[in-house]
Amino acid sequence: xxxxxxxxxxxxxxxxxxxxxxxxxxxxxxxxxxxxxxxxxxxxxxxxxxxxxxxxxxxxxxxxxxxxxxxxxxxxxxxxxxxxxxxxxxxxxxxxxxxxxxxxxxxxxxxxxxxxxxxxxxxxxxxxxxxxxxxxxxxxxxxxxxxxxxxxxxxxxxxxxxxxxxxxxxxxxxxxxxxxxxxxxxxxxxxxxxxxxxxxxxxxxxxxxxxxxxxxxx
Amino acid sequence: xxxxxxxxxxxxxxxxxxxxxxxxxxxxxxxxxxxxxxxxxxxxxxxxxxxxxxxxxxxxxxxxxxxxxxxxxxxxxxxxxxxxxxxxxxxxxxxxxxxxxxxxxxxxxxxxxxxxxxxxxxxxxxxxxxxxxxxxxxxxxxxxxxxxxxxxxxxxxxxxxxxxxxxxxxxxxxxxxxxxxxxxxxxxxxxxxxxxxxxxxxxxxxxxxxxxxxxxxx
DNA sequence: AATTAAATTTAGACAAAACTAAAAATAGGT
DNA sequence: ACCTATTTTTAGTTTTGTCTAAATTTAATT
Numbered sequence: 001x002x003x004x005x006x007x008x009x010x011x012x013x014x015x016x017x018x019x020x021x022x023x024x025x026x027x028x029x030x031x032x033x034x035x036x037x038x039x040x041x042x043x044x045x046x047x048x049x050x051x052x053x054x055x056x057x058x059x060x061x062x063x064x065x066x067x068x069x070x071x072x073x074x075x076x077x078x079x080x081x082x083x084x085x086x087x088x089x090x091x092x093x094x095x096x097x098x099x100x101x102x103x104x105x106x107x108x109x110x111x112x113x114x115x116x117x118x119x120x121x122x123x124x125x126x127x128x129x130x131x132x133x134x135x136x137x138x139x140x141x142x143x144x145x146x147x148x149x150x151x152x153x154x155x156x157x158x159x160x161x162x163x164x165x166x167x168x169x170x171x172x173x174x175x176x177x178x179x180x181x182x183x184x185x186x187x188x189x190x191x192x193x194x195x196x197x198x199x200x201x202x203x204x205x206x207x208x209x210x211x212x213x214x215x216x217x218x
Numbered sequence: 219x220x221x222x223x224x225x226x227x228x229x230x231x232x233x234x235x236x237x238x239x240x241x242x243x244x245x246x247x248x249x250x251x252x253x254x255x256x257x258x259x260x261x262x263x264x265x266x267x268x269x270x271x272x273x274x275x276x277x278x279x280x281x282x283x284x285x286x287x288x289x290x291x292x293x294x295x296x297x298x299x300x301x302x303x304x305x306x307x308x309x310x311x312x313x314x315x316x317x318x319x320x321x322x323x324x325x326x327x328x329x330x331x332x333x334x335x336x337x338x339x340x341x342x343x344x345x346x347x348x349x350x351x352x353x354x355x356x357x358x359x360x361x362x363x364x365x366x367x368x369x370x371x372x373x374x375x376x377x378x379x380x381x382x383x384x385x386x387x388x389x390x391x392x393x394x395x396x397x398x399x400x401x402x403x404x405x406x407x408x409x410x411x412x413x414x415x416x417x418x419x420x421x422x423x424x425x426x427x428x429x430x431x432x433x434x435x436x
Numbered sequence: 437a438a439t440t441a442a443a444t445t446t447a448g449a450c451a452a453a454a455c456t457a458a459a460a461a462t463a464g465g466t
Numbered sequence: 467a468c469c470t471a472t473t474t475t476t477a478g479t480t481t482t483g484t485c486t487a488a489a490t491t492t493a494a495t496t
Contacts, residue, residue: 002482002483004482004483004484024443024444025443025444025445026442026443026444034483034484034485035484035485035486036443036444036445037444037445037446037484037485037486037487038483038484038485039444040444040445040446041445041482041483041484042483045482045483056444056445056491057443057444057445057490057491057492058444058492059444084328087335088328088331088332088335089331090327090331094327097325098323098325098327098328101323101324101325102323105316105319105320106319107315107316107319109308109312109316110302110306110316113306113307113308114306117305117306220452220453222452222453222454242473242474243473243474243475244472244473244474252453252454252455253454253455253456254473254474254475255454255455255456255457255474255475255476256453256454256455257474258474258475258476259452259453259454259475260453263452263453274461274474274475275460275461275462275473275474275475276462276474277474
């Protein structure tokens, strides 16, 4: 497994090619900021290795082996993110770039020990689930804040957009994972929300609300 | 800085090319298990970048910038080794391979935080000094056990050979860094030593004694 | 069913890092 | 000073991953 191969598998998984849905070369190229022709080359190689099914002009989807490999990389990425935040005081907007490098370190013992050190976390700093060693996902019953009905309560458990600007915005506005949320009111005009977060009232744009995951209470 | 460039600089430093001594391409090739012709190519590239002085048919030596870069990689390698042993319960014979990968992670913040987490260790698990952030070495007054006079005492502080077999041998014989050592007697015949280690008497071959560093007490 | 626009693949090239085999330079011994 | 063995470099290939530009296939529209 080269680093490049691993990055392709990860991207295909994230684009939804895990459940045998076919992902186009263009979509992969755009996501990875490379050219479609490069993707074609890699598709052939990964197909040779039995990690993806590739049909010319149709796209690629991960095989069982491909999913397994992708999950192991995602697992490493997310565990390293937790490590950086929990043990080294990184902020959640700083971890992605470094984890992109650390996820390629080849040592099963290393990642298992990191997992143990962190006491087997189930979610990463952005609320994304960490696959278990045997590739199982800890799915959670969550919905977007923008889809919560008025008067419903919940806990903020994840972000959909984990870009640096969005995360910094959340920090600035004291919106953090784990916070309690109650939807007070919706504004028809611009779809903004009036919410209570940890008891304090605030107004939130639709943009923001549609990028925050909430676990419903009642 | 590519990974390969970093590995060359590190090797040149270890072969003694830090103090402007010229190291031959052959020596580098042997150390890195590659071919002299490959070394020549890299020597030209590193010379272009101002990291080594290279004279055809004469060899290479590190420039100031080259030494600085080499030390920063060695620093990272050794700090990661300490991390693996102290925080993840790796044994001292398991750390090298993984540290070889981790040393190439690019993030100044990461290594500084690891340093802090470990409380700024001065030596790695094999007793090798860890360069400071500004490239200074913590040299220690140490000598090989084989060179200690009879009746002198000291503390075992490092290994010269840090190969897996040697380290495992030391473990098996309960020889560890930090142990007190007293040289009782030398055998002229085979240069073996009779020593007291942590109070217990044992016999040690010249082979072993010439790969253990000791800090003299008196 | 034909045409056209968009997506995708092919073909050929390049850069990095390595290798092999052949050529060139150095150093040692007489 | 010359010859020879060794070391080192050069020249030409290979592999991996990328690119551009041209060719092909698919899909959408009429």
